Amino acid sequence: MSWDALDAELAAVPGTVSVYAGRLGRRPGYTRLPDAPHYAASTMKVAVLAALHRAAETGEVKLGAAVPVVNEFESALPGAGRFSCAPDYDNDGAVWDRLGGTAPLGWLAERMIVRSSNLATNLVLGHVGLPAVAAVWAASGARHSRTDRGIEDFAARDAGLDNQVTAADLARLLGGIARSRLASPGACAGMLDVLLDQERSEDLVAGLPPGTRIAHKDGWVRGVRHGAGVVFPDDAPPYAVVVCTSAPPGGRSDPADDEERDERARRLVTRISAEVWAARHRLGTVG
Structure with missing residues (x-):
């Protein structure tokens, strides 16, 4: 064709x-x-992965570090409080099995990609921060894409803070x-x-x-x-x-x-x- x-x-x-x-x-x-522009869905997780590996390269984080596996995250909307992920909206029970324990940061990043775990995504994002993800988009030459919030941060989404890709x-x-x-x-x-x-x-x-x-x-x-x-x-x-x-x-x-x-x-x-x-x-x- x-x-x-x-x-x-x-x-x-x-x-x-x-x-x-x-x-x-x-x-x-x-x-x-x-x-x-399109709503990013889980494609934004690639930028989070890149932000983590860039932070590991500079020594800001360690991929092998054991971090707490929790299900409570600060909203990207100032003053909106905290939010959680829904287990039935995720694609990876392996991460949820560690809830209340710890998991290596690099392992969480892998589950974020290979199984598209939302819980793992928010955990990784919490360690690298939204500015680091924005820096990845800028370094790649992206013109319109942005990552303004974590997964299931509905207060931020409703306020116009969203994740967009082209x-x-x-x-x-x-x-x-x-x-x-x-x-x-x-x-x-x-x-x-x-x-x-x-x-x-x-x-x-x-x-x-x-x-x-x-x-x-x-x-x-x-x-x-x-x-x-x-x-x-x-x-x-x-x-x-x-x-x-x-x-x-x-x-x-x-x-x-x-x-x-x-x-x-x-x-x-x-x-x-x-x-x-x-x-x-x-x-x-x-x-």
Whole structure:
């Protein structure tokens, strides 16, 4: 399929579909609405991971340090008090099993990525701080993305403090890790190893041949489905592929409708991943 044909197909999809596909360090081979803002969902966890490894590199934190596993966090909204995560809204019982005990900070960061644990995310974020995550976005060259709050900080969300990404910014962030631009080669290799160990195999992964190496993170909430990664083919240079999908505002709230819409979005991310893989030998020119 040509890029023009793909573009026409995506234009007919309800809501907003953003795509970035291109070799690292080069102009992209294909983009569609790359700077359109989307709610970040769990893709923001990549920036938190980078902030942690950068802090470890400077000695501010130690990845092996045992930290308390608690479920109470200070809201990003001044004066709003504290908030907690809901166990049934998480994807990783292993972290919850340690509630009331301790866990290594680096292990929490891994669970934040490979199983998308919300509790682990807030614990890591509490040790690095929101300014450190903002510094990661800035260092990556992101233009529109921001991380204003932790997961399930509803008081901050309702006050307008939210987490936002664009397809282009996620490609810059992941590309900066893969090309060792956000920290030392050793620190970036550590981040990349975590992303390569991702355990979830839907979205982008489902559009690739089995066994293809991909360092990635997906994200999903009601009306939102994203996949962002760097693919390492055996027969072509590495490339970034990011797909962000957001349903039209004001959609129906019936659970069956939500599930069907999410499944359509999941298939769409997979389909785009497969199209980009098929075009991996012609993804962009020197930038």
